[in-house]
Amino acid sequence: MFINLRLRSPRLALSAVFGLGMLVMHGAHAVPEIQTWRTPTGGKVLFVAAQELPMVDVRVVFDAGSARDGEQPGLASLTAAMLTEGAAGLDADAIAERVEAVGAELGAGVDRDTSYTRLRSLTEPEALEIATDILLKVLAEPNFDASAFERVQQNRLTGLRLAKQDPGSVGRKALYRAIFGAHPYASDPSGTAASVAALTTDDLRAFHNRYYGAANATIAIVGALDRAQAETLAARLTAALPDAEPPPDLPPVPALEQGRMHQIAFPSSQTHLYLGQPGMRRGDPDYFALYLGNHILGGSGLVSQLMEEVREKRGLSYSVYSYFAPLARKGPLVMGLQTQNAQAEAAQQVLLDTLKRFIEQGPTDEELEAAIKNVTGGFPLRIAGNSKIVRYLAVIGFYDLPLDYLDAFPGRIRALSAKQIRDAFRRRVDPERLAVVAVGGSSESGAEAGPEAAQQVGADAVGQD
Structure with missing residues (x-):
């Protein structure tokens, strides 16, 4: 699951540069040299210098995926979704306007292991400064505004209702529950209707404070910077993050004791x-x-x-x-x-x-x-x-x-x-x-059950909503 702040009219320069970059890298076929170090606040950095083009890509990853949701499925993904909805007093429109003004791209996403935020920017000093400042605010000072959260929450609930009408979505979620049982990987990153409806902005703030710490961050940087510039960039991005230690390791995944069939009736x-x-x-x-x-x-x-x-x-x-x-x-x-x-x-x-x-x-x-x-x-x-x-x-x-x-x-x-x-x-x-x-299943039985009933049959068969 990812959230992408895709701009309506970014500067053509960045698009042209990126297209040229694909050609340059494809032609080179070179495996890049990776440099690595820790920031003063404990963040892990991996850096590849790519001087051919005046651009930089940054990806900041946290051990904050849906496996850390605990008893609140959907918490990690909604926290990530809210990052670009407002930060440091700026609302979503203000963030989008500043990013768009310098032709940058900003986004966030979640999977079962990680939450991440990504930035692409030109390395022209003024553009990079504005883009970096926005990324810093998004990472360290999200607003978690109540009205913005209500809108994002309702959008998620709508998406969950629509997912119940998609047999592929129903099946994939059921498979993870069947494979992983009580393990944190069993829970879908999008959450459930009940869990998402119960979440509050206080829950999101607590999750952010616990998991978005500098010592829990991995920063990947690729672009037209030298080592000193990359060190400065990484240090800035982690300096204002919450003071939180990495979470404990996830439990091992147990093997399935036996095979099991889960039949979910669906009108299809x-x-x-x-x-x-x-x-x-x-x-x-x-x-x-x-x-x-x-x-x-x-x-x-x-x-x-x-x-x-x-x-x-x-x-x-x-x-x-x-x-x-x-x-x-x-x-x-x-x-x-x-x-x-x-x-x-x-x-x-x-x-x-x-x-x-x-x-x-x-x-x-x-x-x-x-x-x-x-x-x-x-x-x-x-x-x-x-x-x-x-x-x-x-x-x-x-x-x-x-x-x-x-x-x-x-x-x-x-x-x-x-x-x-x-x-x-x-x-x-x-x-x-x-x-x-x-x-x-048969069209007759599926039609009788209907999508809502079919979803409940699947939940009963696998043992978790």
Whole structure:
């Protein structure tokens, strides 16, 4: 979930510069050198100097994702949403006008592990000073104005009501509850209608004071600055943050004891089918083997094994996929597709059979060679541009990954064998202990239940609203 202050008419200069930057970085294909240090107040900084273009990207990340919501689901995401709604006495319009005046971009977002704020600005001194000042205010002095909060809160409640009408949203939320149970990752970042309606601005202030501390911050900077300028920028951004220590580590994610089917009635001619279980964490020793193996299994689009078995051979679904979503603790392994209600059982069986066969046999030599070429050949595009690099820096810093992560990535992929992939999947994936969520069913039963009742059936089946 993210909030983006997208401006109506930013200066054309920044757009042109960014477009040129994509071309420069793509042409260079270079892995950037990462510098790192701590600010005087304890913030962790990762910096890449990119002098080719007069621009800078900044991303400030906190261990303040939805896993820190506790008994108040939606708290982290609403706190982040309110940052750009007013700060240091400025309202949302005043913030937008100042940012727009210098052609900058400002945004905020949340996932299960993190809350973040991001800024893109030209490095021309006056423009950068104004943009930095706004980011500083947003981070350290949010207004949490009652009237603005009521509007944001009502918008969220409307979004939650609409989500109940979307079988995909219903299914994805149910899958996380089924995989993670009582773990904090089970809760959706957007919260529930009841929890969001109960939140107050005092709750948001308390959350901000607890989690938006300098010692809990990771600052990623990429752009046309030297080391001294980057140090000054990072120190300014963290100097006024609350004095709060990093929170304790999240609890481990327990393995599923057994597989379980969750059928959620829904008035739809299509069934949304999701299968999952705890997968891997960031920095996992098996990360590269599981990553490349999944690319072959279901992560590479039309040439994956799942696509071949489900779509090409049997025509059961237009699209089918699998992915690992690593987090600070074990994130999910997810497999999914949409199919006609009458074909749901057959599609589920093909998913399971394909997964079991992959675990038993692994990839062929031809599949492995093609996957390695595809992943390593596309790697330069993944770091083609400051905005992509700054996101990687934030991930590397927040999850304490090695500083040579980007540099080593292609080599780690090329070094993998089919045996290593097969071994990793055999040890880490258990097809007998998958949570299965199917949202759909017969049109008659779904029509009788209706969207609201269908959502309640799903909540009852999984055990949490």
